[in-house]
Amino acid sequence: MCRIIRFCGVTACAMILISCGGARIAFEMDHDDTYLKPGTIAVISGTNRDEDHMLAESISDNLRDETGFQVMSQKEIAEKIPDYFYKNIISEWEMKGSKFSFSPENMKAIKAVHKCLNTEYIYVVWSSDLVVIPSKPADVACTCLDIVVVLGLGNGTGGMVPYTKNAERSISRIYVYGRLMSFPDDDIIGYTADYFFNESCCITMPLKTYNYEITDLLKNTGRDIALEMKKYTKNKDIRKKRE
Amino acid sequence: MMKKNTILLLAGVLILAGCISSYFSITDSKYIFKSDRIAVVSGLDDEVSVYLAGELSRELDAKTTFKVMPEEEIARSVPGYPVTIHGPWSAAYFGIDEDYTRTDVNRIKIIMSKLDVDYLYVLWAPSVVRSSNSIQINIITQLLEIPSYREIAHSSYYIKYTAVDAFSIDRSAKNHISNATKKAISIGGSKNMEDAVRDTTERAVKEIIEATGKGKPR
Numbered sequence: 083m084c085r086i087i088r089f090c091g092v093t094a095c096a097m098i099l100i101s102c103g104g105a106r107i108a109f110e111m112d113h114d115d116t117y118l119k120p121g122t123i124a125v126i127s128g129t130n131r132d133e134d135h136m137l138a139e140s141i142s143d144n145l146r147d148e149t150g151f152q153v154m155s156q157k158e159i160a161e162k163i164p165d166y167f168y169k170n171i172i173s174e175w176e177m178k179g180s181k182f183s184f185s186p187e188n189m190k191a192i193k194a195v196h197k198c199l200n201t202e203y204i205y206v207v208w209s210s211d212l213v214v215i216p217s218k219p220a221d222v223a224c225t226c227l228d229i230v231v232v233l234g235l236g237n238g239t240g241g242m243v244p245y246t247k248n249a250e251r252s253i254s255r256i257y258v259y260g261r262l263m264s265f266p267d268d269d270i271i272g273y274t275a276d277y278f279f280n281e282s283c284c285i286t287m288p289l290k291t292y293n294y295e296i297t298d299l300l301k302n303t304g305r306d307i308a309l310e311m312k313k314y315t316k317n318k319d320i321r322k323k324r325e
Numbered sequence: 326m327m328k329k330n331t332i333l334l335l336a337g338v339l340i341l342a343g344c345i346s347s348y349f350s351i352t353d354s355k356y357i358f359k360s361d362r363i364a365v366v367s368g369l370d371d372e373v374s375v376y377l378a379g380e381l382s383r384e385l386d387a388k389t390t391f392k393v394m395p396e397e398e399i400a401r402s403v404p405g406y407p408v409t410i411h412g413p414w415s416a417a418y419f420g421i422d423e424d425y426t427r428t429d430v431n432r433i434k435i436i437m438s439k440l441d442v443d444y445l446y447v448l449w450a451p452s453v454v455r456s457s458n459s460i461q462i463n464i465i466t467q468l469l470e471i472p473s474y475r476e477i478a479h480s481s482y483y484i485k486y487t488a489v490d491a492f493s494i495d496r497s498a499k500n501h502i503s504n505a506t507k508k509a510i511s512i513g514g515s516k517n518m519e520d521a522v523r524d525t526t527e528r529a530v531k532e533i534i535e536a537t538g539k540g541k542p543r
Contacts, residue, residue, distance in 0.1 A: 130409065132417065168409050214419065292419040
């Protein structure tokens with residue numbers, strides 16, 4: 083009986099992953115033969131939410147570590163953009179149509195940001211549908227986490243997922259949007275638009291524990307995006323020699 | 326079998342530990358309140374935080390000898406109120422990982438300097454967690470002395486109530502700021518939500534009275 087329950091749990095998780103995963107695009111550029119030239123880059127959060135700022139920070143850190151980009155720090159960005167941590171830079175959060183486009187309002191906002199930062203590239207990142215499906219081993223009775231915990235932030239995203247009982251692993255998920263703009267030609271040359279997942283094996287814990295799931299998810303997502311961007315830095319100058 | 330029971334017991338204890346709340350903890354036990362003039366303000370610009378700050382303000386006014394600045398006066402004195410101020414946490418998703426050093430006190434000074442009070446009680450509700458049958462609003466507060474902006478007390482707790490239809494939540498990212506938070510607090514039925522908020526607010530004010538001795542004589 084226990085095995086059947088476990089099997090159902092794992093199958094349900096797998097189905098969720100399959101249904102939500104799709105073709106994963108951590109970062110993609112306009113053409114296969116396009117590459118990122120060495121230069122200055124600022125990774126900015128499109129919104130004032132904690133998770134988007136953490137994504138921006140993680141992408142920045144990984145780009146700095148893994149590539150030869152001159153990456154502007156979040157602190158430096160905050161010094162140049164008044165109220166950076168408090169304002170929503172982009173106004174259109176749901177992107178429709180081409181992945182290489184922005185609404186006129188968003189484009190205007192990024193151009194205004196560029197005047198402050200003056201970098202050769204700006205990568206703007208934001209997210210939605212931040213969800214954790216906690217693990218719940220069959221043997222552990224729990225009233226705090228009855229079934230699924232769905233995250234909805236007072237000043238952030240909300241979402242819901244089909245739930246699974248008795249799952250052995252916690253799964254966290256986030257949908258990330260990103261646009262890479264190059265200057266001075268004001269072109270969108272790359273994008274991110276996909277779900278990112280994080281899995282961890284743990285027993286059911288107090289709610290707070292799941293904050294770490296989110297933190298891990300955001301850090302890993304930032305690393306995935308940065309590493310994918312690195313693939314487009316074909317120019318030897320921009321790659322680290324240790325590679 | 327014995328081992329299994331131990332694990333179950335341990336899990337239960339851990340879960341309970343995660344559910345314990347503190348409604349008001351004075352950081353300096355020898356502190357003496359210099360006056361009664363206080364304002365309860367929201368640290369975030371969303372409906373949940375503003376609503377809860379308002380409820381706490383009214384309860385403090387009714388039950389304590391604090392001279393509580395009315396919400397309308399706060400709104401008149403502080404341009405653009407409510408505004409977002411980064412609060413005392415390192416992460417605030419499913420619960421709040423408290424870090425009382427992370428409050429953006431400089432921003433509080435700039436924004437709240439026009440309030441003519443001696444104490445500022447800032448309340449944040451940075452996350453709302455929805456499960457299949459309940460809603461939990463996570464809350465964190467800080468009491469600051471004016472004009473030093475020194476922390477006098479803090480607390481972290483949550484309000485939880487039954488919500489039978491918690492899954493019918495507006496997922497639109499574009500509209501969520503104004504709509505989802507409203508739904509989050511009312512979706513369980515306005516009575517459930519109001520009862521839970523009233524109970525928790527009363528408990529919080531009771532602890533404030535116990536810690537400060539500023540209860541109204543009956």
